[in-house]
Amino acid sequence: MPIPRPDRQGDRVIAHVDMDCFYVQVEQRKQPELRGLPTAVVQYNEWKGGALIAVSYEARKFGVKRSMRGDEAKMVCPSIHLVQVPVARGKADLNSYRSAGSEVVSILSARGRCERASIDEVYLDLTDAAETMLSESPPEAIEDIDEEALKSHVLGITGADVDGLNNVRRWLCQSDAVHKDKLLACGTIIVAQLRDEVLRKTEFTCSAGIAHNKMLAKLASGMHKPAQQTIVPSSAVTNLLASLPVKKMKQLGGKLGSSLHDDLGVNTVGDLLQFSEEKLQERYGVNTGTWLWNIARGISGDEVEGRILPKSHGCGKTFPGPRALKTSSCVEHWLNQLCEELNERVQSDLEQNKRVANTLTLHATAHKASDIQLHKKFPSKSCPLRYGRDKIQEDAKKLFDSGLREFLGSHTDGWRVTSLSVIASKILDIPSGSCSILKFFQGKSQSITSGGSLEDILDDDPSCSTERDDEHKVFSYEECSKDGGAPSQDGLINTVCAQKKSIKPKDKGKNSILKFFSSIDAPAKQAQNVPNSSDPQGYDDRRHCTHDGISLRRLDDLWTIRAADIDPSVVDELPLEIQQEVQGWLRSSKRPHNCTRRSSLLNYFSLDKPT
Ligand code: TTP
Numbered sequence: 001m002p003i004p005r006p007d008r009q010g011d012r013v014i015a016h017v018d019m020d021c022f023y024v025q026v027e028q029r030k031q032p033e034l035r036g037l038p039t040a041v042v043q044y045n046e047w048k049g050g051a052l053i054a055v056s057y058e059a060r061k062f063g064v065k066r067s068m069r070g071d072e073a074k075m076v077c078p079s080i081h082l083v084q085v086p087v088a089r090g091k092a093d094l095n096s097y098r099s100a101g102s103e104v105v106s107i108l109s110a111r112g113r114c115e116r117a118s119i120d121e122v123y124l125d126l127t128d129a130a131e132t133m134l135s136e137s138p139p140e141a142i143e144d145i146d147e148e149a150l151k152s153h154v155l156g157i158t159g160a161d162v163d164g165l166n167n168v169r170r171w172l173c174q175s176d177a178v179h180k181d182k183l184l185a186c187g188t189i190i191v192a193q194l195r196d197e198v199l200r201k202t203e204f205t206c207s208a209g210i211a212h213n214k215m216l217a218k219l220a221s222g223m224h225k226p227a228q229q230t231i232v233p234s235s236a237v238t239n240l241l242a243s244l245p246v247k248k249m250k251q252l253g254g255k256l257g258s259s260l261h262d263d264l265g266v267n268t269v270g271d272l273l274q275f276s277e278e279k280l281q282e283r284y285g286v287n288t289g290t291w292l293w294n295i296a297r298g299i300s301g302d303e304v305e306g307r308i309l310p311k312s313h314g315c316g317k318t319f320p321g322p323r324a325l326k327t328s329s330c331v332e333h334w335l336n337q338l339c340e341e342l343n344e345r346v347q348s349d350l351e352q353n354k355r356v357a358n359t360l361t362l363h364a365t366a367h368k369a370s371d372i373q374l375h376k377k378f379p380s381k382s383c384p385l386r387y388g389r390d391k392i393q394e395d396a397k398k399l400f401d402s403g404l405r406e407f408l409g410s411h412t413d414g415w416r417v418t419s420l421s422v423i424a425s426k427i428l429d430i431p432s433g434s435c436s437i438l439k440f441f442q443g444k445s446q447s448i449t450s451g452g453s454l455e456d457i458l459d460d461d462p463s464c465s466t467e468r469d470d471e472h473k474v475f476s477y478e479e480c481s482k483d484g485g486a487p488s489q490d491g492l493i494n495t496v497c498a499q500k501k502s503i504k505p506k507d508k509g510k511n512s513i514l515k516f517f518s519s520i521d522a523p524a525k526q527a528q529n530v531p532n533s534s535d536p537q538g539y540d541d542r543r544h545c546t547h548d549g550i551s552l553r554r555l556d557d558l559w560t561i562r563a564a565d566i567d568p569s570v571v572d573e574l575p576l577e578i579q580q581e582v583q584g585w586l587r588s589s590k591r592p593h594n595c596t597r598r599s600s601l602l603n604y605f606s607l608d609k610p611t
Contacts, residue, residue, distance in 0.1 A: 002251045004290035011180035013130040013187035014123060014304060016217035017108060017195070017208045019101070020226035022120035023054035025204045026100045027083040038062060039081045042070045043092055047321070049074065053085065057226050089337040091317045094119070103202050105308050108194055115305040121221075123214055124194075125304035130186035139185045140173040149192035152210075153224050155236035181233055184210060188231050195229065215300040219244070237298035242270030249295065256288070272296035309353055309427075313345040316363070316421025324367075324416035328401075331417055335362075335396045338422045343389040346424045350387075357424035360385040360392060362399040364421075366407055369414030378407045378417075385424055396422050 038059035049070020062077035113125040209220025211232035260266040281289030381399040
């Protein structure tokens with residue numbers, strides 16, 4: 001459901017940068033002789049020359065479309081060059097596209113907060129850079145404005161002929177403009193410079209939209225392609241939205257868009273202006289109603305998130321028509337391939353970015369042999385992600401089996417699977433500190449075997465589904481993913497929680513957190529079984545504060561930490577939120593009572609901290 005975020009942040013300068021026919025450009029850089037020629041990237045299979053997934057602008061002129069198969073593209077454009085996507089493990093290997101995307105991100109992120117929205121698009125918040133330019137060298141003081149900036153399409157200002165260039169120059173340099181237009185003018189120049197730098201350093205062209213919010217910037221970036229930029233001054237918003245079909249808006253492509261059309265007769269975003277906020281709330285609920293009221297006016301407070309790494313890693317493959325999987329062993333074979341890639345990517349993320357993925361999700365599309373309930377979908381399933389290829393493979397298979405049982409119900413007379421994907425999500429940073437909790441856990445992860453098992457299979461986590469939207473380019477076709485790479489077979493997540501038992505600490509710092517843990521050498525391990533909780537990590541969710549200490553439970557273990565054993569300076573090494581919690585424990589441990597808490601040091605170490 002859309003969440004309305006009124007823009008309370010003043011005059012922002014937001015850009016959406018989208019690479020042009022991205023996979024084609026990556027392939028053309030590898031084979032420069034293809035530059036300027038009609039080219040398409042094809043995901044090869046034997047059926048009709050494979051599916052086109054990216055089409056160069058030269059080929060588009062002949063009428064070649066992404067929806068075509070290779071054979072059809074050859075018919076409409078006999079001179080087209082079809083380049084096959086690299087293949088690994090029997091499926092498309094997107095690594096070269098991912099790293100090409102990262103090259104671009106590293107250039108774009110130099111001028112402002114940068115959010116990588118997919119393999120080939122980013123949002124930039126350039127407000128600060130624009131403010132700085134405005135105060136230090138405003139456009140009207142620049143003698144030679146970059147031609148790329150002059151070629152911009154400023155909505156409401158005439159096009160790119162000679163008069164157009166002069167009009168744009170006048171718009172960029174108007175000294176009596178309102179502050180927000182001046183900022184946008186600076187943003188225009190900055191984005192032109194950035195696009196130029198991307199071209200020089202990577203040989204890739206990109207297009208951009210520049211506006212006061214993400215929604216408008218995204219709408220604008222696709223308006224003039226390839227290698228151009230479009231600006232949306234506030235004064236042009238009403239016109240832009242007046243003729244914009246609702247289905248073009250993110251979040252209005254589905255049922256909500258259809259209901260607006262069928263029930264309210266709304267065709268364009270501008271048509272929404274005739275409805276009061278109350279009316280829209282009455283019909284669609286408070287949040288969606290307000291969100292609709294806002295977008296009709298071009299209002300959106302969504303922030304550029306400051307994230308250049310992916311929110312999740314996904315690997316998927318489709319098995320259309322006769323290639324559908326019909327036996328458990330076929331599914332297992334492909335799950336193993338997908339999980340092997342996923343394992344490499346989460347390991348690489350851990351090693352390069354110090355990030356840990358917490359949730360493994362399996363999605364599948366399945367059909368029954370005798371399908372009475374045609375509408376019934378294969379339920380997506382999630383569980384805690386255990387590190388190590390074999391564990392991921394084992395867990396993914398369990399998730400699949402659990403989903404299949406639910407999907408089939410009593411109809412066990414045959415099925416076929418036409419798509420499979422595995423996703424690692426809820427990715428969190430491992431915090432670093434002076435005496436480095438991080439080093440400690442990394443050290444442990446090399447030496448401790450994960451003891452965890454698949455404690456609890458959950459129905460698909462809604463957060464995973466949301467992330468699929470962000471990655472539509474990934475999951476809607478054959479392949480998927482974002483960044484990733486390299487292995488260690490040891491479990492980290494389970495390890496982190498179970499580490500107390502196997503620590504042979506190397507004392508690295510005076511007040512080290514190591515000492516803190518290693519000093520607790522007499523845990524009250526109780527031979528009792530603690531019932532499994534709803535917590536998928538297998539933890540009893542309680543921290544018991546007793547008169548002299550804190551007990552942390554994990555299944556059949558109970559560790560007791562005496563308050564008197566805790567060197568307060570050790571606590572300083574913990575992140576602030578955990579410090580506060582530990583201080584709370586220490587305070588409460590002086591009072592004899594039991595308490596139940598939710599946010600937790602244990603959760604923190606289990607890396608299942610709420611985000
Ligand atoms: P897009 O940005 O949607 O398209 P594009 O970059 O090819 O072309 P445009 O200039 O119109 O933006 O997708 C980026 C890449 O993602 C694309 O080059 C190939 C891949 N992709 C697929 O593999 N399958 C798909 O269905 C789509 C839409 C994209």
